[in-house]
Amino acid sequence: EEVKDVSEPQIEYLVSWNEGPNKQSIIDFVKATTTPGSPDFVAPEDRIATFDNDGTLWSEQPYYFQLQFAIDRVKSMAADHPEWRDDELMNAAAMGDIEKLMSFGEEGLLKIVMATHSGISEEDFAKEVTDWINTARHPKTNLLYKEMVFQPMLEVLEYFRAHDFKTFIVSGGGIDFMRPWTKEVYGIPSEQVIGSSLKAKFELVDGKGQVIKTDGLNFIDDKEGKPVAIHQHIGKRPNAAFGNSDGDLAMLQYSFGTSGKSLQVYIHHTDGDREWAYDRESPIGRLNKGLDEAAANGWTVVDMKSDWATIYPKN
Amino acid sequence: EEVKDVSEPQIEYLVSWNEGPNKQSIIDFVKATTTPGSPDFVAPEDRIATFDNDGTLWSEQPYYFQLQFAIDRVKSMAADHPEWRDDELMNAAAMGDIEKLMSFGEEGLLKIVMATHSGISEEDFAKEVTDWINTARHPKTNLLYKEMVFQPMLEVLEYFRAHDFKTFIVSGGGIDFMRPWTKEVYGIPSEQVIGSSLKAKFELVDGKGQVIKTDGLNFIDDKEGKPVAIHQHIGKRPNAAFGNSDGDLAMLQYSFGTSGKSLQVYIHHTDGDREWAYDRESPIGRLNKGLDEAAANGWTVVDMKSDWATIYPKN
Numbered sequence: 001e002e003v004k005d006v007s008e009p010q011i012e013y014l015v016s017w018n019e020g021p022n023k024q025s026i027i028d029f030v031k032a033t034t035t036p037g038s039p040d041f042v043a044p045e046d047r048i049a050t051f052d053n054d055g056t057l058w059s060e061q062p063y064y065f066q067l068q069f070a071i072d073r074v075k076s077m078a079a080d081h082p083e084w085r086d087d088e089l090m091n092a093a094a095m096g097d098i099e100k101l102m103s104f105g106e107e108g109l110l111k112i113v114m115a116t117h118s119g120i121s122e123e124d125f126a127k128e129v130t131d132w133i134n135t136a137r138h139p140k141t142n143l144l145y146k147e148m149v150f151q152p153m154l155e156v157l158e159y160f161r162a163h164d165f166k167t168f169i170v171s172g173g174g175i176d177f178m179r180p181w182t183k184e185v186y187g188i189p190s191e192q193v194i195g196s197s198l199k200a201k202f203e204l205v206d207g208k209g210q211v212i213k214t215d216g217l218n219f220i221d222d223k224e225g226k227p228v229a230i231h232q233h234i235g236k237r238p239n240a241a242f243g244n245s246d247g248d249l250a251m252l253q254y255s256f257g258t259s260g261k262s263l264q265v266y267i268h269h270t271d272g273d274r275e276w277a278y279d280r281e282s283p284i285g286r287l288n289k290g291l292d293e294a295a296a297n298g299w300t301v302v303d304m305k306s307d308w309a310t311i312y313p314k315n
Numbered sequence: 316e317e318v319k320d321v322s323e324p325q326i327e328y329l330v331s332w333n334e335g336p337n338k339q340s341i342i343d344f345v346k347a348t349t350t351p352g353s354p355d356f357v358a359p360e361d362r363i364a365t366f367d368n369d370g371t372l373w374s375e376q377p378y379y380f381q382l383q384f385a386i387d388r389v390k391s392m393a394a395d396h397p398e399w400r401d402d403e404l405m406n407a408a409a410m411g412d413i414e415k416l417m418s419f420g421e422e423g424l425l426k427i428v429m430a431t432h433s434g435i436s437e438e439d440f441a442k443e444v445t446d447w448i449n450t451a452r453h454p455k456t457n458l459l460y461k462e463m464v465f466q467p468m469l470e471v472l473e474y475f476r477a478h479d480f481k482t483f484i485v486s487g488g489g490i491d492f493m494r495p496w497t498k499e500v501y502g503i504p505s506e507q508v509i510g511s512s513l514k515a516k517f518e519l520v521d522g523k524g525q526v527i528k529t530d531g532l533n534f535i536d537d538k539e540g541k542p543v544a545i546h547q548h549i550g551k552r553p554n555a556a557f558g559n560s561d562g563d564l565a566m567l568q569y570s571f572g573t574s575g576k577s578l579q580v581y582i583h584h585t586d587g588d589r590e591w592a593y594d595r596e597s598p599i600g601r602l603n604k605g606l607d608e609a610a611a612n613g614w615t616v617v618d619m620k621s622d623w624a625t626i627y628p629k630n
């Protein structure tokens with residue numbers, strides 16, 4: 001009689017990860033929660049993994065990539081907005097004067113996002129984003145921004161999905177800025193992308209409905225907002241949560257409160273040669289309290305320099 | 316050489332539907348959008364079908380079932396809330412005096428929902444809902460409320476999913492009231508349930524996070540709110556949308572604006588013997604403008620009495 005080998009096929013996952021306790025902690029978690037008969041087994045429909053985006057799935061230096069998109073939108077929209085000429089903030093954006101722009105603080109950034117992300121149908125906005133993500137390049141690397149995603153994290157996404165986890169993005173970035181490309185780049189469909197959002201309204205045109213993005217702020221998906229957004233969108237705690245900054249701390253603490261076995265991972269940017277090195281003092285992606293909490297709770301802190309054999313996908 | 320039969324297996328779907336143009340319109344839509352080579356083919360990852368809940372997937376008379384849940388919560392919570400004794404509204408609820416309760420209008424209902432659905436962790440609330448849905452019975456039918464789901468619609472859900480549509484609930488009902496049982500009853504996981512919601516907050520207890528439902532109103536998922544919620548949660552237009560009242564009209568118009576082939580279905584409650592008969596004048600589930608729009612646009616209007624061979628699942 002033929003004996004079938006029912007053990008897991010020996011596909012090699014996480015090939016861009018160097019061997020070590022951090023890689024092992026991810027593998028141990030997935031094996032413990034997905035192996036039938038394991039005391040930590042989680043039913044497939046309850047397997048949820050959440051991932052921050054900026055600094056966790058792709059780079060975020062010297063400033064969030066979405067800000068560059070907004071600046072590029074200001075430039076292309078400026079001709080139709082003569083009123084911006086006398087506006088110091090919009091002028092700084094149109095000129096690409098980042099230093100000046102940053103001097104307006106978060107309020108200034110929000111104003112630029114409002115001006116460039118609203119008054120447009122969801123389809124037209126998606127087209128603007130798609131055009132940008134397929135052409136815009138990062139000034140330091142000359143790579144397309146969408147090529148500055150982390151190869152080891154693409155492998156984590158694939159590894160989790162191969163084990164029936166649903167993978168979600170939970171980002172402070174704009175939900176409509178991410179959705180047009182997350183399926184192609186990360187394999188994550190729009191309905192599994194959670195982010196910050198502006199308000200929207202319904203309009204009827206010739207008996208057919210459409211949704212228009214408006215300039216009211218709907219939700220900031222950061223810090224304590226992340227678990228609240230997960231509650232509202234998913235309705236289940238994440239068994240695993242990945243982040244890179246103090247903005248992810250509440251999400252990791254929420255995952256840490258899962259009744260069964262759970263996994264919390266911080267990506268620590270330690271590689272100034274291949275990417276950027278920053279943590280406790282960085283204005284972008286500050287990781288300070290999170291590092292302390294990770295140490296206190298035994299969470300996984302990935303050292304990009306030593307844990308990752310590759311940073312960006314090779315073309 | 317062996318020739319493989321690659322045609323669709325002849326599983327019989329929609330067995331509780333009588334033959335006729337309404338059943339056929341559903342089948343025609345699914346075949347057109349899922350048969351490879353069809354001019355109306357939709358890629359599997361873009362197949363989205365949205366379903367209203369009250370009156371579309373289960374009954375809603377003589378008043379929304381969630382109101383009975385809230386009333387039962389008031390009764391069980393009353394001993395701990397002596398301040399309710401002097402409150403006319405809460406008293407009416409505790410007494411089950413529906414007529415009196417209704418005299419307070421929507422504001423009164425909202426107040427009862429706030430009082431019974433907040434100040435509780437998401438897990439504890441889910442447990443309350445689960446206990447109720449597994450025990451509470453409808454006074455007219457003596458069935459469990461969860462047995463008063465429409466067998467023909469369960470078959471529609473299954474038929475769509477078998478053709479790689481993702482099925483979503485988009486209901487005016489409370490999101491946290493539905494999620495604990497939609498997977499078991501409808502096969503729809505919590506992350507595919509969209510509904511009205513209260514606000515929530517994050518709390519830290521012994522280093523672990525939890526989400527507490529609070530008494531602020533977050534979102535009313537009704538009328539023009541439905542397409543907006545679909546935009547925020549899913550980020551794609553529904554190729555197919557099912558509803559039963561004017562509260563679903565905007566959702567159907569939104570689906571109707573899909574660039575490709577789409578399907579809009581109204582469930583018309585015409586069977587006073589087996590269920591309830593109501594439409595243009597009903598205070599619950601009014602279908603007035605929607606009937607006119609359906610006729611004008613050629614949408615499918617299901618006649619429960621003649622189209623459905625069965626109403627509720629047979630045990």
Ligand SMILES: [Ca+2]
Nearest residue numbers: 052054055245
């Ligand atoms: Ca981040």
Ligand SMILES: [Ca+2]
Nearest residue numbers: 367369370560
């Ligand atoms: Ca309804």
